[in-house]
Amino acid sequence: MIGDTMSGIIDSYIPVAIFLAVGLIMPPMTMFMVKQLSPRSKAASKYTTYESGSVPTGTARIQFNVEYYLYAIAFVLFDIEVLFLYPWATVYKGHGITSIAVVEMFVFIFILLFGYVYLWKKEALTWVK
Template identity: 35%
Template sequence: MNLQQYLPVLLFVLVGVAVGVLPQLLGWVLGPNRPDAEKNSPYECGFEAFEDARIKFDVRYYLVAILFILFDLEIAFLIPWAVALTDIGLPGFWTGTIFLIDLLVGFVCAWKLGALDWE
């Protein structure tokens, strides 16, 4: 195996790390550091913080967020399928149709179980 084939991957990783770390390092080194009581005070939407920041969230919030991400990602698969529909032919069409039916059944099931209700 030739290790020169991995040189572009190594360069890509190094440039990615440099782009992620270098601005933070420059901001930490060159940025002003003049803390005072007003800057270090908790701030929330223009008001003083009146509760602990570690309050419990309802599980439904996370459930709705997870369902949104799930259905959003599944819908994202439809774009390449629609673009390549003429190239994949009838078997690809039926595979996509089965996928859409499965997506619809999952959505109806989540709806009937009350996972999308917000009270």
């Protein structure tokens, strides 16, 4: 009786063991195959920057203005806001929400608007020319 149960448990883990074995073998095997089958070239053109088929001019390193990064961070923050608003809106539409939840959402939106006004006053949303 116990042997049959143990055998059934072991049999149920066979697909997991196969999946694990394939998962552990495939990455090194793929890397080995790429190394063996890839063409090898020591040409100087291999080490240059690709610029749509034209000859590269100047350096590839350029300096970006820090304000671009701040603009991107502000975008990500307001994008995450949508991640919080969407589930609330779907629950509100489907099941009905108490007045406490509506007040909480207005507080959340007020905090976001406060942050937006702060960014606007600091001129962080002004595009740099």
